[in-house]
Amino acid sequence: MKKLLIVGFLLIGVSAIAYTLYNNKTELEESATLAMKSSEYISVTVEKVSEKEVNRNFEANGVFEPSQELKLMSETSGTIVKINKRKGDYVKKGDVIVQVDDRLIRADYTIAQLNLEQAGKDVKRYENLANTDAITKKQLEDNQKAYNIAEAQFSALQKRLDDTQIKAPISGYINEEYYEMGALVSPGMAIADLINTSQLKLSVHVTENEISKVKLGDQLSIRVNAIKGETFTGKVDFISKKADGSFKYEVIIIMTGSNLDKISPGMFGTAEFQFAQEGKVLQISRKAIAGSLKDPGVYTIQNGKAVYRPIKVNPLTEGSIEVLEGLDSNDEVIVSGLINVKEGTPVKVQ
Template identity: 70%
Template sequence: MKKLIIVALLLVGVGAVAFTLYNNKTEMNEAATLAMKSSEYISVTVEKVEEKTVNRNFQSNGIFEPSQELKLMSETSGAIVKIQKRKGDYVKRGDLIVQIDDRLIRSEYTIAKLNRDQAEKDLKRFENLAATDAITKKQLEENEKAFKIADAQLGALKKRLDDTQVTAPISGFINEDYYELGTLVSPGMALVDIINKNPLKLSVNVTESEISKVKKGDEIAVRVNAMSNQDFTGKVHFISDKADASFKYEVELIMNSKNQDQIKPGMFGTAQFMFSQEEQVLKINRKSISGSLKDPGVYLIKDGLATYQPVKINPLDDGTVEVLDGLKSGDEVIASGLINVKEGTKVKVQ
């Protein structure tokens, strides 16, 4: 009997839940239908496409870089026995930085040089004998081979001996060193970082519409963010032929100001491309663009309906875009409410 009562109660509960869900669904459908009936259109605002003056001058930020920068590695093994240059020192190409213990290699080199000199004497003697047919051709060839082997061994040891003298491959300042007297080094171990900031470079990125205005050799005003009260200049040295992933092109300036010694690699700079060019162009607000800058479009209103219109644009620095194709002066585009607008949507201008 108890079981029947429990089953009956469960059935009643399930029925009540089902009835409540059905009523909720019915109410939601009725609300949605009512909303659709009451929202026959979407309220929007419009913006008129107008001709406005645009200044073609532009700026681009970048970081100052040295003309050369390298990490000098050891090419041999041994303990450092002499230090000639330290962090902060200026070195010319070929200057000795550190001396690595070369006693063992120098001994091997001396032996190899004696063997090579003896092989050279033997070869000359055998060449004289060969001229009188006193020896066979094979004997001469064996002595030529012995001399070549001895000469190659001497050359290899000469290279190893030279590697014990770590010299600067470029001129510049030692920005960091990684050794002390007695440090045991091995091939591939970093010894110093050398930077050459003469000349100093500033690399910036510009858009495809800007790159066409820049030419090699142009003198460009440069502002150093850390030295706002000083004026600098740089000359365009390099312009990349291919855009990067952000569709921008690299422009490299070589700094040529007398007071540029104060500028340090790693500082931020701004290249000011001043061309004094003013043009009349069609402009609209960036917010009126639907889609991405790569595939842009706008919505016009025709007979109360939103109509999608693809356009070609050029982004400007003031939050607007230049319309290159797809619109004409006087056209009105939807400026707000775009989140709910699609092709054929009924709209009403507020």
């Protein structure tokens, strides 16, 4: 009796296993069939190419800079014996900022001046003698040569004497000083930083798409971040011909108008570039572009299959593209599912 029960239970277990395996096989076959059907096409979404109004205005941020900025260097050596200007002072071009001890150079200068005067007298005397054939031509040439040497020595010492007065090469403010009374200076040593703020400029960087719209002389509205509620004006004075490492182009704007004394170098500003609008243009989503904007293309659908079409575009914003060539209004382009789409791929619009 027990053996019969055991055999019965075994039969029931085997039947249950067989039934489960059969069901699993059926489910696998159905899944395989469904996969085969789904692989027959790629599900995609599309959008129509449409005409939309486009705003070509843009803004660019930058930093205000002085029209001139330089580091004044010493061209002489010696001890500073007099200071005429200090940090923050306004200087005119040619003003003496510091005076370096010039006593030794001035003594050499005086000697060179006397030598030059004497050489000049000697040349005149020898020229008179040469007219009467009292001297040889070589004697006259030697005296003329001696005069030229004396003149060159005098000019060199005159330059060295002038260099002891360290002067401002431009008009502006002393933004930083590197000197003290009694300090020893040498050629190439920094003396002061000078800035000319009489005409401020705003340096901004724009993209390759934006630079094509900017022209020299364009009048712009400028906002200063630190000055609320007031707008200034500027004029485009420079446009770089080559992009920098971030693929942007420099545009320098010279500030014009009034109240510019409120703006200081180093402040942040925003230039508003405004242009005549061109009405409506053909536009598509950036997501529809297959590949890069340097070699753009899109996929359309013909007879249920994807068809690649190269196009020419003009970027408008991060999410919108202007179509210049290759598409017409109401054409439909694929915007999603592109990762699996190739030329001739069967597709189905969701």
